[in-house]
Amino acid sequence: MNREILKKAFIRSLPVLCSYIFVGTAYGIMMESAGFKWYMSLLVSEAVYTGAFQFVLITFLSSGASLITIALTAILMNSRQTFYSLAYLDEFKQMGKRKWYMVNTMTDETFAVNTTLENVSDKEERHSIMFLVAIFSKSYWLIGSVIGGILGQLIPFELKGIDFCMTALFVIIFIDRWENAKSHKPALMGLGVGVLCLFILGSSAFMLPALLITSGLLVLFCGKESEKV
Amino acid sequence: MTGYGYIAAAIIISAVITFLLRAFPFLVFRGEHKxxxxxxxxxxxxxxxxxxxxxxxxxxxxxxxxxxxxxxxxxxxxxxxxxxxxxxxxxxxxxxxxxxxxxxxxxx
Structure with missing residues (x-):
């Protein structure tokens, strides 16, 4: 593993750094105010490692929600990870021992970064960058959780909005893929179905149905095309 | 605050479910076949x-x-x-x- 690859991976992970340190810190602070010390935040972040659901879990833990409720919510909120894994089945299978680490550290953000690496033609280099991005991203999240738990309320909330850098990255990746795609159908389907589901089902429940419907439509209508990626 | 057993169970359940969701496609298509x-x-x-x-x-x-x-x-x-x-x-x-x-x- 040489310095060049280390540097490339670090640069790719910078948007995740902005997002995870900030959101992770917010998570640590919320855990702290719910009565859970920093090592509990660290433990949950290490074991579960999934942004939005960890926040919901705080309220569950402090209100003593039933384990069934927790399990169902975890399934509903995190099943989109299954779709990310699906897109990387082949790629991860070629990564040998690193496979299970890649599988278990897949998030919205690392998935997004991975999609930008398709033009790295050297397979070994691409896999090394993906692996390092996964390690870096998880570290940012863990560091954020601990900072939040230790510093607690000391941190001023003037950094509000810094996690927008992840949204910005998604927008950029979307434009990039749009410009290089032979067919815009997949992108348009995602956009259309996403907006429809958001308006019909509301912000807390639209993500999974949107992914399911989009996948169904892709299978039905884009069967023969293989988009240039 | 509820007991440690409950908290431990909640964290373990969350972790296992999240892992299984991520691993699902890999567990189903485990073989070397295409x-x-x-x-x-x-x-x-x-x-x-x-x-x-x-x-x-x-x-x-x-x-x-x-x-x-x-x-x-x-x-x-x-x-x-x-x-x-x-x-x-x-x-x-x-x-x-x-x-x-x-x-x-x-x-x-």
Missing amino acids: LPDILDRLGKLLPSAVMAVLIIYCLKDVKTDIVHTGIPEIAGVIATAVSYKLKHNTFLSIILGTACCMVLMHFM
């Missing part, structure tokens, strides 16, 4: 579609609080997209878009 053709194609088409859904996911709160999150985030998206179209510089656009969003959130 993926079904349809999944192979879906895997190639999914990223563009998922990216669109993710953008909407990020902007999902625009509706609920149009002044404090809506306008700043939409302005941020426009700043990011326009600057990227013009310059094709990833970091310039991320910084510009995020700065735009943060400044507006601060003042609104």
Whole structure:
């Protein structure tokens, strides 16, 4: 593993750094105010490692929600990870021992970064960058959780909005893929179905149905095309 | 606060379920044999579609609080997209878009 690859991976992970340190810190602070010390935040972040659901879990833990409720919510909120894994089945299978680490550290953000690496033609280099991005991203999240738990309320909330850098990255990746795609159908389907589901089902429940419907439509209508990626 | 046993169980359940969801496709298609053709194609088409859904996911709160999150985030998206179209510089656009969003959130 040489310095060049280390540097490339670090640069790719910078948007995740902005997002995870900030959101992770917010998570640590919320855990702290719910009565859970920093090592509990660290433990949950290490074991579960999934942004939005960890926040919901705080309220569950402090209100003593039933384990069934927790399990169902975890399934509903995190099943989109299954779709990310699906897109990387082949790629991860070629990564040998690193496979299970890649599988278990897949998030919205690392998935997004991975999609930008398709033009790295050297397979070994691409896999090394993906692996390092996964390690870096998880570290940012863990560091954020601990900072939040230790510093607690000391941190001023003037950094509000810094996690927008992840949204910005998604927008950029979307434009990039749009410009290089032979067919815009997949992108348009995602956009259309996403907006429809958001308006019909509301912000807390639209993500999974949107992914399911989009996948169904892709299978039905884009069967023969293989988009240039 | 509830007991340690409950908290431990809750964390373990959350961790195991999340892992299984991530691992699901790998557990089902474990063998060395090639993926079904349809999944192979879906895997190639999914990223563009998922990216669109993710953008909407990020902007999902625009509706609920149009002044404090809506306008700043939409302005941020426009700043990011326009600057990227013009310059094709990833970091310039991320910084510009995020700065735009943060400044507006601060003042609104």
